[in-house]
Amino acid sequence: xxxxxxxxxxxxxxxxxxxxxxxxxxxxxxxxxxxxxxxxxxxxxxxxxxxxxxxxxxxxxxxxxxxxxxxxxxxxxxxxxxxxxxxxxxxxxxxxxxxxxxxxxxxxxxxx
Numbered sequence: 001x002x003x004x005x006x007x008x009x010x011x012x013x014x015x016x017x018x019x020x021x022x023x024x025x026x027x028x029x030x031x032x033x034x035x036x037x038x039x040x041x042x043x044x045x046x047x048x049x050x051x052x053x054x055x056x057x058x059x060x061x062x063x064x065x066x067x068x069x070x071x072x073x074x075x076x077x078x079x080x081x082x083x084x085x086x087x088x089x090x091x092x093x094x095x096x097x098x099x100x101x102x103x104x105x106x107x108x109x110x111x112x
Contacts, residue, residue, distance in 0.1 A: 006111075007033045049105055051082075051098040056091050070103045078106055 013029040021030055054065060062076035070078075079099055085091050100106045 050101040054097045056095045065099055069099050
């Protein structure tokens, strides 16, 4: 399920995107997703949600953890959001990342 399902879009018809629009064959405008505003995870809202601890090491990526735990690399954002780390650049070697185990429960908590 896409995290963009509830996101609003913005029509961009500015001159600065003209070359990109022509390359895409979209001559009038490009539709952009607006930045999503997700609530900060409140651990209490998750109740007894089980999570696996992972110590961050060289080569780790959120999408790899999502593939390993959920069999879907597109759910990388759940791991990032749950840990309040928007990108891998916010994680340092040796940090402990929590990966929620039951993806259905976490998505239901988020309303997906």
